[in-house]
Amino acid sequence: EAQVTQNPRYLITVTGKKLTVTCSQNMNHEYMSWYRQDPGLGLRQIYYSMNVEVTDKGDVPEGYKVSRKEKRNFPLILESPSPNQTSLYFCASSLNLASEAFFGQGTRLTVV
Amino acid sequence: AQSVSQHNHHVILSEAASLELGCNYSYGGTVNLFWYVQYPGQHLQLLLKYFSGDPLVKGIKGFEAEFIKSKFSFNLRKPSVQWSDTAEYFCAVENGNTGKLIFGQGTTLQVKP
Helix, strand or coil: CCCCCEEECCEEECCCCCCCEEEEECCCCCCCEEEEECCCCCCEEEEEECCEEEEECCCCCCEEEEEECCEEECCCECCCCHHHCCCCEEEEEEECCCCCCCECCEEEEEEE | EEEEECCCCCCEECCCCCEEEEEEEEECCEEEEEEEEEEECCCEEEEEEEEECCEEEECCHHHHHEEEEEEEEEEEEEECCCCEEEEEHHHEEEEECCCEECCCCEEEHHHEE
């Protein structure tokens, strides 16, 4: 089954404790991206990657890191999480530009 | 800077009413346009998209959207809504050169049976 898989689905952590949210897709898509969804703000793009070893900043990259060492995986790294990073995070992949984005189920992160 | 604006934040309609959700963007270059829907507790799903050709595009579940280049708009329409259309709707604009994707703030649609 074609899908985008994020882990974990729920995470509560403390300020400053490094964490990684994994994202994997099995559709051989070139384009992958991360978003955060906050009430009243819609989805805001954090980082995106148009291919292996190519990553670019989205609208809200501060406090986040990503890597794209292989096509299927695009982990999101929070080196030192802060409470303002409490949010619902979505990973998405698409074949290329102008293609439908397939979204993961989301990761609800709470930083206390 | 590229931005997307959805004018209606919360819309309440009765079943069988017609729907139009506005979406405007600010970017003068090549764009690819999308409408996504998010049902309660679920992830986003594509309703329809436009990247070239006929500016009137049809999507799933009876939705359609019209791209008006001169107005930088991509409004979503449906002639007759159903209770099952209750969801949040997002317009998204992709920069055709860089691939950067910007979403609007979303419109919550509530359809009363």
